[in-house]
Amino acid sequence: MAKADIxxxxxxxxxGCVVTEPxxxxxxxxxxxxSFRPVLNxxxxxxxxxxxxxxxxxxxxxDGEGYYESNPEYCKGxxxxxxxxxxxxxxxxxxxxxxL
Amino acid sequence: xxNVNVFAVKTLTQKxxxxxxxxxxxxxxxxxxxxxxxxxxxxxxxxxxxxGCMEIVSSPLPLTSWEMPWIHVAFENAAxxxxxxxxxxxxxxxxxxxxxxxxxxxxxxGDGGTADIxxxxxxxxxxxxHDFIYVCYDNxxxxxxxxxxxxxxxxxxxxxxxxxxxxxxxxxxxxxxxxAIAAAHNIPYVxxxxxxxxxxxxxxxxxxxxxxxxxxVHILSVxxxxxxxxxxxxxxxxxxxxxxxxxxxxxxxxxxxxxxxxVPELLPIETYLKPQRRFRHITPEMTEIIAExxxxxxxxxxxxxxxxxxx
Numbered sequence: 001m002a003k004a005d006i007x008x009x010x011x012x013x014x015x016g017c018v019v020t021e022p023x024x025x026x027x028x029x030x031x032x033x034x035s036f037r038p039v040l041n042x043x044x045x046x047x048x049x050x051x052x053x054x055x056x057x058x059x060x061x062x063d064g065e066g067y068y069e070s071n072p073e074y075c076k077g078x079x080x081x082x083x084x085x086x087x088x089x090x091x092x093x094x095x096x097x098x099x100l
Numbered sequence: 101x102x103n104v105n106v107f108a109v110k111t112l113t114q115k116x117x118x119x120x121x122x123x124x125x126x127x128x129x130x131x132x133x134x135x136x137x138x139x140x141x142x143x144x145x146x147x148x149x150x151x152g153c154m155e156i157v158s159s160p161l162p163l164t165s166w167e168m169p170w171i172h173v174a175f176e177n178a179a180x181x182x183x184x185x186x187x188x189x190x191x192x193x194x195x196x197x198x199x200x201x202x203x204x205x206x207x208x209x210g211d212g213g214t215a216d217i218x219x220x221x222x223x224x225x226x227x228x229x230h231d232f233i234y235v236c237y238d239n240x241x242x243x244x245x246x247x248x249x250x251x252x253x254x255x256x257x258x259x260x261x262x263x264x265x266x267x268x269x270x271x272x273x274x275x276x277x278x279x280a281i282a283a284a285h286n287i288p289y290v291x292x293x294x295x296x297x298x299x300x301x302x303x304x305x306x307x308x309x310x311x312x313x314x315x316x317v318h319i320l321s322v323x324x325x326x327x328x329x330x331x332x333x334x335x336x337x338x339x340x341x342x343x344x345x346x347x348x349x350x351x352x353x354x355x356x357x358x359x360x361x362x363v364p365e366l367l368p369i370e371t372y373l374k375p376q377r378r379f380r381h382i383t384p385e386m387t388e389i390i391a392e393x394x395x396x397x398x399x400x401x402x403x404x405x406x407x408x409x410x411x
């Protein structure tokens with residue numbers, strides 16, 4: 001996994017600012033932008049894959065059983081999956097502040 | 101909505117060529133379009149990208165979201181750089197310096213980089229007949245710099261440089277018909293697509309890649325920030341744009357027109373316009389003018405389909 005952008009010093013940059021590692025933005029977690037999180041109801045899910053194909057953040061991936069689960073590290077909580085789910089198996093639940 | 105079309109999505113590759121962690125807004129339609137385009141093209145791709153939203157969100161300096169060679173160039177010369185890459189690869193293969201295989205070269209830009217600033221570079225590239233694909237991600241304004249009007253902004257849409265008020269209805273000109281300009285170069289393949297119809301989009305991009313010679317794909321990318329709608333509605337509005345006839349999906353293969361997502365009866369245009377913030381000021385008279393124009397263009401497109409099937 002690549003280093004986060006704040007950990008990279010200017011001295012480590014390649015000449016011409018060429019980025020040599022493909023897909024290194026995975027180090028930047030967009031999950032903390034979220035205020036609502038998608039929750040899957042597996043009883044209603046028909047594994048059609050629409051949530052996966054319509055996700056603009058590439059957060060969905062298939063688990064071992066064939067269900068599509070969103071990755072909380074990258075899901076921005078836009079709600080496209082919940083809206084487009086043909087069986088209403090995905091609901092949006094508000095995120096709560098962690099108790100300190 | 102053609103369910104058969106949509107439910108085949110599981111047949112697409114699981115591999116992502118555009119990574120998570122990009123900084124696009126919640127529910128960005130353009131990111132979705134980029135993701136689907138590169139799902140269709142696969143691994144052997146070189147991309148030249150003009151300035152725009154996609155450059156900003158995908159490549160903040162030490163990081164990149166791209167899983168393939170990608171170069172950011174100035175606003176006006178994405179097509180010129182793509183053709184240069186294509187010519188360079190051809191020369192290297194001829195001299196045996198790199199293995200001889202098909203590498204797709206893609207030029208990508210937003211509607212500003214295509215219809216306004218990059219038009220002459222694109223026109224030159226299409227005219228010279230390079231074997232490359234040009235993809236225009238059309239979100240109907242300069243969204244990256246804060247929603248300024250472009251020549252691709254539709255009539256009556258309010259943007260920061262075409263505000264709606266008591267005198268002006270917002271944008272006073274009609275949307276530039278970019279696919280028709282590309283088709284006028286007599287190139288082998290021109291298509292319009294929308295990520296709300298993912299299989300249709302993937303099929304068109306694959307066809308564009310297989311076509312020898314230049315291909316132009318114009319993709320409507322719904323922008324929740326600029327259009328003023330919740331991020332969850334991007335797929336719905338893409339579908340409405342097609343079903344009301346505001347953005348018909350068709351392809352032109354060697355001069356032959358074909359409507360790929362047929363709409364037997366167009367929905368009233370208000371269903372698409374009214375819920376958007378950029379159109380919230382429109383009066384019934386303005387709606388009437390837009391509806392008339394949309395119906396006329398839809399009729400014209402159908403005539404072109406009939407006419408081009410004759411020869």
